[in-house]
Amino acid sequence: MAVALQVLQSLVVVALAPLYVGAMARAEAIVSSKRGPSVLQPYYDLAKLLRKGAAVSDQASWVYQGAPFVVFACYLTVSVIVPIITSQPLPLAFLADLIGGAFVLALASFTMALAALDTASPYGGLGASRATWIGSLAEPALIIVFFTVGVLSASDNPYLMNHAVAASPYALVLPTHVLGTVAFFMLVLVENGRIPVENPAGSIEISMIEEGRVLEYSGRHYALMRWASWMKLFLMSAIFMNVFVIPWGLGGAHSLAGGLIAIPVLLGKLAICGLLIVVIDTSFAKLRFFRIAELLGAAFLLALVGVITSYVIVV
Amino acid sequence: MQSLATSSIEGTLLSLSAVAILLAAFACLGSKLFNRYVAYYGFQSVVLSFATAVVAYHFRSAELWVLAGLTLAIKGVAIPTVTRRLVIRRLDLRRDVALSTGLSTSLIIGALLSAFAYLAIKTQDLPHGLVATSVVPISIAVVLLGALAMAVHRHTLAQLIGWLITENGVILAAITLAATFPFIVEAGIFLDLVAAVLMMVVFVSGITRELARATSAELRQLQG
Numbered sequence: 001m002a003v004a005l006q007v008l009q010s011l012v013v014v015a016l017a018p019l020y021v022g023a024m025a026r027a028e029a030i031v032s033s034k035r036g037p038s039v040l041q042p043y044y045d046l047a048k049l050l051r052k053g054a055a056v057s058d059q060a061s062w063v064y065q066g067a068p069f070v071v072f073a074c075y076l077t078v079s080v081i082v083p084i085i086t087s088q089p090l091p092l093a094f095l096a097d098l099i100g101g102a103f104v105l106a107l108a109s110f111t112m113a114l115a116a117l118d119t120a121s122p123y124g125g126l127g128a129s130r131a132t133w134i135g136s137l138a139e140p141a142l143i144i145v146f147f148t149v150g151v152l153s154a155s156d157n158p159y160l161m162n163h164a165v166a167a168s169p170y171a172l173v174l175p176t177h178v179l180g181t182v183a184f185f186m187l188v189l190v191e192n193g194r195i196p197v198e199n200p201a202g203s204i205e206i207s208m209i210e211e212g213r214v215l216e217y218s219g220r221h222y223a224l225m226r227w228a229s230w231m232k233l234f235l236m237s238a239i240f241m242n243v244f245v246i247p248w249g250l251g252g253a254h255s256l257a258g259g260l261i262a263i264p265v266l267l268g269k270l271a272i273c274g275l276l277i278v279v280i281d282t283s284f285a286k287l288r289f290f291r292i293a294e295l296l297g298a299a300f301l302l303a304l305v306g307v308i309t310s311y312v313i314v315v
Numbered sequence: 316m317q318s319l320a321t322s323s324i325e326g327t328l329l330s331l332s333a334v335a336i337l338l339a340a341f342a343c344l345g346s347k348l349f350n351r352y353v354a355y356y357g358f359q360s361v362v363l364s365f366a367t368a369v370v371a372y373h374f375r376s377a378e379l380w381v382l383a384g385l386t387l388a389i390k391g392v393a394i395p396t397v398t399r400r401l402v403i404r405r406l407d408l409r410r411d412v413a414l415s416t417g418l419s420t421s422l423i424i425g426a427l428l429s430a431f432a433y434l435a436i437k438t439q440d441l442p443h444g445l446v447a448t449s450v451v452p453i454s455i456a457v458v459l460l461g462a463l464a465m466a467v468h469r470h471t472l473a474q475l476i477g478w479l480i481t482e483n484g485v486i487l488a489a490i491t492l493a494a495t496f497p498f499i500v501e502a503g504i505f506l507d508l509v510a511a512v513l514m515m516v517v518f519v520s521g522i523t524r525e526l527a528r529a530t531s532a533e534l535r536q537l538q539g
Binding site: 170173174175178179293294297298301302304305308309 | 327330331333334337338341345418419422426429430433453
């Protein structure tokens with residue numbers, strides 16, 4: 001039963017990530033008084049790209065060819081170890097805790113940077129350099145954010161964190177938790193290239209960060225890269241909702257029905273998170289590149305103050 | 316006097332307000348626009364007045380209600396409005412360039428100072444029977460951040476805001492250490508009076524600055 005749930009959980013992430021992105025694009029269009037593409041548009045894009053062959057530069061090595069698979073596998077790994085539809089650990093959840101998950105995310109980012117440099121395209125190098133710079137600033141903030149939840153649950157296992165918050169709703173309004181939540185939300189925006197950092201709908205090469213790294217890809221390689229980045233957004237939003245904001249409504253590890261019921265609940269939670277991201281996307285402007293450091297500094301500071309105020313709990 | 320339990324609703328509200336006050340102090344430290352300084356200070360004072368009202372509600376203390384009302388009226392509304400109307404708009408102050416360190420440096424020093432406040436005030440060593448033991452280090456951190464703002468900024472108005480933040484921290488410490496002191500009411504009003512005096516200093520300095528600017532423009536005309 002647990003194995004079936006494990007497979008179901010990864011399937012949910014793989015299958016519903018495009019829907020999440022499509023719904024967000026549609027909602028964004030509606031908010032700005034446009035009709036927007038269908039919610040299923042990402043699926044059509046994927047189907048089209050997967051049918052096409054890939055044009056690969058003759059200067060590219062095996063790094064470039066293999067990177068999409070590694071990146072996709074990284075996000076698939078993360079989908080196994082975090083609470084998406086069950087609140088109890090599934091068979092493979094022993095693989096890594098949240099910090100381990102952050103390492104896997106960093107590995108995916110590193111592979112993308114390598115692939116971007118491999119073809120020696122100028123935009124690839126530009127994107128890789130920018131994304132690595134942002135990543136090097138985001139990583140310490142991310143780890144401190146995990147500490148803020150860690151002091152509540154005395155653990156860095158996402159399942160135990162979920163239990164600790166779910167067990168006492170009082171924890172939701174503790175300063176430590178509130179600050180950690182805000183900081184993590186800022187990191188979700190940064191890591192996924194949403195608006196204060198990068199315009200997800202923009203296609204101007206000179207200002208690209210995340211997109212710049214996959215600019216050389218085409219066909220099925222590009223499909224995998226896009227799919228992987230959608231999975232990343234889906235996963236981080238799911239962690240945000242399931243661990244930080246609404247830790248209820250997840251199934252147990254032993255009933256398939258619970259897992260199946262948890263799927264619509266998860267979609268409801270993601271709708272809330274997506275709406276929040278859409279509102280920010282449409283009401284803020286992109287930051288100048290060197291101001292991003294200040295945004296990440298603010299996230300770091302919020303999380304640090306959160307950890308400092310954790311003394312409130314001890315007393 | 317029994318203390319406020321951390322897990323009660325009042326205790327939670329008090330510690331959340333304390334954190335908001337701390338964040339407002341950080342926001343002041345990390346900003347470069349005069350308008351923002353005043354806005355953050357006003358926000359901080361409103362939150363402080365709310366925190367005072369929470370303590371007043373818990374202990375049913377009339378003096379603290381008076382203090383909450385005074386804080387809201389004077390520091391939350393009057394001082395920001397007056398500063399905005401009479402100083403910022405009249406002198407057309409926008410961007411503060413007179414800083415002795417960069418923003419990031421001052422934020423890092425601020426983070427270190429708040430960590431120091433926690434190390435210096437060991438909450439477990441504080442005597443029992445205080446209102447909210449856990450908030451005391453935060454209030455000390457706010458005092459230190461206000462002092463840091465005064466040290467980092469060179470413009471008189473920014474220094475005044477730093478001083479006012481320090482004063483907010485002192486009031487926060489006062490209401491969380493001993494809620495029933497009638498002295499606090501007097502002290503609050505007294506410190507506000509001193510603030511008013513400092514405001515006068517700002518006006519004077521502003522006028523001097525206006526004159527200085529006029530003189531330099533005339534000199535340039537002479538050269539022309």
